[in-house]
Amino acid sequence: MQPPLRAGILGGGFMAEVHARAIWAAGSEVVLIASSSPDSSARAADRLGIDGIAPSARALIESDAVDVIHVCTPNAFHSEQAGLALLAGKPVVCEKPLATLVSDAEELVSRARISGTPTAVPFIYRYYPAVREIRSRISDGSAGEMHLLHGSYLQDWLALPTATNWRVDETVGGSSRAFADIGVHWCDLMEFVTGHRITRLVSALSRSHPERGATEDAASILFETDRGASGTLIASQITHGRKNRLHFSFDGELESYRWNQERPGKFTASNQSIETTIYPGSAELAARSSQSLAHLPAGHPRGYQDAFNAFTADAYSSFQGQSVDGLPTFVDGLRAAIITDAVLTSAQSGRWIDVASPTDGIPAVPHNSRGVLDAAPTQ
Structure with missing residues (x-):
């Protein structure tokens, strides 16, 4: 039997709490959290009962104490922090949107494929x-x-x-x-x-x-x-x-x-x-x-947290090499980014817009050799 995976959470708001409950329900533990400031991190850790506080997103991602990264920060930080997790070779659960730009979402999918790092995006309504x-x-x-x-x-x-x-x-x-x-x-x-x-x-x-x-x-x-x-x-x-x-x-x-x-x-x-x-x-x-x-x-009836728990249990099973049915991954996050871009383009132009497949136009190599920049502040 494999040991429980140890999670680190980026962000300290409502979704961080939902993720933490789901991690515990899956039989794993949350060992570190990092939010937008030391005070915010301390409040979140106290509220959620998490012992460890990381001084930054990068420190949390690179910590040897953390096996899985959960990105629960505001949207603009998702692609950068998820990219850092992939560079560290750690499975990552990233809230949607995976990225605010299609090109950034494409890069994340490409990096995950090249590295073989497992990923998940919480489209949890699949789990009712x-x-x-x-x-x-x-x-x-x-x-x-x-x-x-x-x-x-x-x-x-x-x-x-x-x-x-x-x-x-x-x-x-x-x-x-x-x-x-x-x-x-x-x-x-x-x-x-x-x-x-x-x-x-x-x-x-x-x-x-x-x-x-x-x-x-x-x-x-x-x-x-x-x-x-x-x-x-x-x-x-x-x-x-x-x-x-x-x-x-x-x-x-x-x-x-x-x-x-x-x-x-x-x-x-x-x-x-x-x-x-x-x-x-x-x-x-x-x-x-x-x-x-x-x-x-x-x-x-099962509710929202139950569905989130089931999603997280599937994600962690996948991270440990098991095959699961219907787990949403970064490819599904890219799909959402592509549809969102089509919605914005159509609204601006007033025309029908073709929606590409998630595999159309994904680069064979990342957009730049460094990948992502230094981690942005978390929240």
């Missing part, structure tokens, strides 16, 4: 039992050909003009906010569940509170897929009453499937004659991948 069950039913042909793929991801935490966060600052959060923050989750989930890939899209971005900066409050997307389906997505952070509502309806020629992340303990399967509500429990699910995530009887 209902999601895996719907994926299995679509894959086995129960729905027939998929025709219409539609849904939304709605939040309200930035609904008021006075609300703010580092994400609204383009220099820290990147050129896209609502889509890059939550829209990419929906797109990743749609492609993972249905097996369809977005090939073309047209988008419109809106800002309800212009005084808050240049990034969008909401995004509306119309898309086409490689298998002939069409779809729509609305991503919004200004929809009152919706705290974290990721919803989809995937409509095939024989059946449609609907799921709402705010009510994760059930999904519906419908045809013209009947609509069935299914409450995922270990005895109610047909797919082995969904059964493995449903540890409790029906009516005992």
